[in-house]
Amino acid sequence: MLCYAGPASLARAQTSAEEQTRNTVNEISDNLIEIHDLKFSRGHRAIFDGLNLVIKRGQVTALMGPSGTGKTTLLRLITRQLIPEHGTIHVDGVDISTLNMSELYRLRQRFGMLFQNGALLTDLNVFENVAFPLREHTKLTNRLIRHVVLTKLHAVGLRGAADMMPAELSGGMARRVALARAMVMDPDILIYDEPFVGLDPISMGVIVRLVRRMNDALGITSVIVSHDVAEVSTVADCSFLISHGKVAASGSPDELRLAKSDLVRQFMHGMADGPVAFHFDAPGYEEQLLGRDAE
Amino acid sequence: MTALFREIYNAVTEFLRTFGAFQLFFLRLLRHSPGMLVSRFDLVVMQVFNSGALSLVIIMVSGLFVGGVLGLQGYSNLSRFNAEDWTGVAAAFGLVKELGPVITALLFAGRAGTALTSEIGLMKATDQLSAMEMMAVNPVRRVLVPRFLGGVIAMPLLAAIFSAVGMFGAHLVGVEMFGVDVGSFWQQIQLTVELDDVKEGIFKSIVFGVAASLIAVWEGYNAIPTAEGVGRATTRTVVITAIAVLVFDFMITAAMI
Ligand SMILES: Nc1ncnc2c1ncn2[C@@H]1O[C@H](COP(=O)(O)OP(=O)(O)OP(=O)(O)O)[C@@H](O)[C@H]1O
Ligand SMILES: [Mg+2]
Numbered sequence A: 001m002l003c004y005a006g007p008a009s010l011a012r013a014q015t016s017a018e019e020q021t022r023n024t025v026n027e028i029s030d031n032l033i034e035i036h037d038l039k040f041s042r043g044h045r046a047i048f049d050g051l052n053l054v055i056k057r058g059q060v061t062a063l064m065g066p067s068g069t070g071k072t073t074l075l076r077l078i079t080r081q082l083i084p085e086h087g088t089i090h091v092d093g094v095d096i097s098t099l100n101m102s103e104l105y106r107l108r109q110r111f112g113m114l115f116q117n118g119a120l121l122t123d124l125n126v127f128e129n130v131a132f133p134l135r136e137h138t139k140l141t142n143r144l145i146r147h148v149v150l151t152k153l154h155a156v157g158l159r160g161a162a163d164m165m166p167a168e169l170s171g172g173m174a175r176r177v178a179l180a181r182a183m184v185m186d187p188d189i190l191i192y193d194e195p196f197v198g199l200d201p202i203s204m205g206v207i208v209r210l211v212r213r214m215n216d217a218l219g220i221t222s223v224i225v226s227h228d229v230a231e232v233s234t235v236a237d238c239s240f241l242i243s244h245g246k247v248a249a250s251g252s253p254d255e256l257r258l259a260k261s262d263l264v265r266q267f268m269h270g271m272a273d274g275p276v277a278f279h280f281d282a283p284g285y286e287e288q289l290l291g292r293d294a295e
Numbered sequence B: 001m002t003a004l005f006r007e008i009y010n011a012v013t014e015f016l017r018t019f020g021a022f023q024l025f026f027l028r029l030l031r032h033s034p035g036m037l038v039s040r041f042d043l044v045v046m047q048v049f050n051s052g053a054l055s056l057v058i059i060m061v062s063g064l065f066v067g068g069v070l071g072l073q074g075y076s077n078l079s080r081f082n083a084e085d086w087t088g089v090a091a092a093f094g095l096v097k098e099l100g101p102v103i104t105a106l107l108f109a110g111r112a113g114t115a116l117t118s119e120i121g122l123m124k125a126t127d128q129l130s131a132m133e134m135m136a137v138n139p140v141r142r143v144l145v146p147r148f149l150g151g152v153i154a155m156p157l158l159a160a161i162f163s164a165v166g167m168f169g170a171h172l173v174g175v176e177m178f179g180v181d182v183g184s185f186w187q188q189i190q191l192t193v194e195l196d197d198v199k200e201g202i203f204k205s206i207v208f209g210v211a212a213s214l215i216a217v218w219e220g221y222n223a224i225p226t227a228e229g230v231g232r233a234t235t236r237t238v239v240i241t242a243i244a245v246l247v248f249d250f251m252i253t254a255a256m257i
Helices: A007-022 A071-078 A101-108 A126-137 A142-155 A171-183 A201-218 A229-235 A253-258 A262-269 A285-290 B002-039 B041-051 B053-081 B084-125 B128-134 B139-177 B182-192 B195-221 B227-256
Strands: A031-042 A045-056 A060-064 A086-091 A111-114 A189-193 A221-225 A238-243 A246-251
Touching (some): A031 A221, A045 A246, A060 A201, A060 A229, A071 A189, A071 A221, A111 B128, A126 A142, A126 A171, A189 A201, A201 A221, A229 A253, A238 A253, B002 B041, B002 B195, B041 B053, B041 B084, B041 B139, B053 B084, B053 B139, B084 B128, B084 B182, B139 B195, B195 B227
Parallel strands (some): A111 A189
Antiparallel strands (some): A238 A246
């Protein structure tokens, strides 16, 4: 359950502990997000069935798992876009199911989230998309907003695209703009849903380093959902492998790579056969092809 | 037999549930409306432009022809009683009290309502509304309320323009084509049409504006977030608005007589 905490992340934990005391929270905890005995289903299919998971403050945590296991769903549960059927989710020691709307919105201002498909606002151009949270939540002058937005766009290499509309961007560009937007409010917690999909190797390297640098320099806690075992290994302090509604394995990338479990080995080394089925639950193949349904 | 009852029961409860949700939705929009009108008037103006200004062409062209038809009908029927001078009055009553608000609302549903529904539905389908929630921005307030208010403001203005252009159409037909005397054409209108008639038209156009905008926004917000779902929601917007407008029209007219 616990992850290896290297010296670097220990140092980081200390700085955030100082922040904690400033925030006058009586109990200082390394655990920023705690999920306990989570159950959630879609229709009759249980997506999570007794999932337990802890995300440490100041670390980069990766959530990995086969397609369709519910990684995106888990992010939506953590941010209370969905409500669990059973179990609790604590963020910074607060049970998020007890928050009212304005408290929830205040909590969400501490989150930055990169959606799987970018989710840029299609009626605003790139600049205004990134400026959107600033315009909604702050009273900064236009000059200052311009400064902040251009800095963030520069960080993702798209300062030149500021005047383009989202429809004119490629998938990878859209996601980089979305990343700039997620960072623009300087959140405490950055959540990335599949940040590495659709990026060319160059932008991939830049983004990976950006994620790591922001995490370390700004003391952010990062949660990355990804299939990309190789990239995750380079950034994550700690990974959780989710399968069949539970955490199947956890640990630092190296620990996972060396793990003996069939499931972990199958996933980390990309083998088709093993405990994780490549196929979504279905009736027998032969039966369905040759059976009466075929007509 | 019990199966039938069960089905009816289910249908009724489903309807009541939807209707209740619809009313709550309306209240939510109303609750945020004053704040939005004051603090983010720019967004509302933008939507008045989208719903109103962009519907002007279709409203004016339709108004011109509807007025023209009223002129034709009025003249050909009234001339049997040698009452051609009343052509303008017939057209004015028809436009101001009935056809102005009703046809404008129907055209509004087709032009602006569908645009609203599909825009909001697509925003939902592409996670834009979720993204706003994650940025701690309430999408009901930021996206739906300005669009709703824009429609509510635009609709009476469009209805007024429709009626005005319609009168011009009636004038073209009655005066220019059939040679009704200009003076008596307009004087009869002045003498006969009263403020209460105009008020009835304004009241109707406001009610229709609220109904059409509310339905469009509701359908978009509750659309199934897929291409097909948004398509269906758009169709429903037109159908439901048309029915609602005609039913309300009957009820208001009956109440005012
Ligand atoms: N709106 C929905 N209604 C019903 N079922 C859904 C819905 N969204 C997701 N699901 C189901 O929930 C499961 C988990 O979906 P989720 O999007 O969380 O997967 P994921 O792990 O993020 O997959 P991927 O890596 O492909 O993005 C899927 O099997 C999907 O069928
Ligand atoms: Mg996903």
